[in-house]
Amino acid sequence: MNVIECRQLSKVYVRKQALSDLSFSIREHTITGLIGRNGAGKTTLLKLIAGFYRPTSGEVSVFSERPFNSLKVSQNMIYVDDQMALPTTMNLQEILTMTGRFYPFFDRGLADRLLDYFSIHVRAHHQDLSKGLRSTFNMILGLAARCPLTILDEPTTGMDVAVRKDFYRALLKEYLAHPRTIIISSHLLQELDHMLEDVVLIDQGKLRLHLPIDELKQYAVGIVGHPEQLEPLLAGREVFHQDLVSTSRSLVIVRNDGYIHEAAVRHGLEIVPISAEDICVYMTKQTKGRIDDVFIRSE
């Protein structure tokens, strides 16, 4: 069963096309990573799914309903980011009580245990917490709400490495015990790729890939060799990136068609593994030249 379906979904702000013609669906009880560069449209997409924004054209459906102004969607969905507008007059304890009234599956015991573990005082006020602790509290709300659809938009902003690790572990534990549909956006794929089932990669408002994570890792390979040696191998293949690594050797990132390993070995070329994160980076490259070029002084 699909929890989310997008058909030719587009969103235009006053001067900017944020999303164009996105079509994909997300199955129930999967953890999907939404990956993209800064400004790719991740937050816009998530807010359309959450029903915070209305699409300019196309359609989004969540639990078979249009999420905008849908009580069913708001009750079964929680959206967590680092800008959650929580009441400033309430302390954290009161916020938890209020959240529990709204979300039918909210687990107060879990929220209290997590707050205790992270040493967050229940009488503190949300706006007084440090950036990292605020994100941690938001994450606790997101986990304890046990919503059938849990949307986490850059949830680890400001958290230190130890807290991030704990957070991903807690998320996986919760998911195993109480399966739900989770979308988590990040530009750091490396730190969460072990948890994911699928990855959605968007680039400049367009859907680039939607694949199981294992297939994404096999999607491209890196090959190192002399440019002249590489040339016959690259003919007819999709090349995502090419770069000189030394004066006589080039690195190319090329689409893995299943035969590329054998072909490279036959040509006596070296194959280097490329992480899923790097594949995403190479596939969504939009800078001009390389960063090093900026530092070449013009004569």
Next chain:
Amino acid sequence: MSQTDLGGAAVLLDSDATRPIYVQIAQWLENEILAGNIQPHERIYSQYQLADMFNINPATAAKGLNLLSDEELVYKKRGLGMFVAAHAKEHILSKRKNQTLQQLIRDLVREASNLDVDESELMQMVSQAIQERKDGAV
């Protein structure tokens, strides 16, 4: 089944390796069977146990289990889970001998030829390594 509590500490997984995680899971399970930690007709770890132990998505763990099931090293009992097949250990041993070990030997021979190590010298190095292992030096 011996329940080793790894507490989610991903002890084996090498996320940068070229081998996909689910292949590593399958190999870990094969090692458990080879070592006799899971006996024939004993229930093997579920996808959820593996997900918890190795801190991975349960769908990835399921793919690892499916590799074993495709090779008939485990069998399914409806509603009860997966169990180790009677001949699993022998199958894994012969598979590793015929595939993994053969490949390692081909790699060894190729590297020796790259380094101009001739046959007698290579054989001598192999015998020496065997002797060292017997003596407990390695």
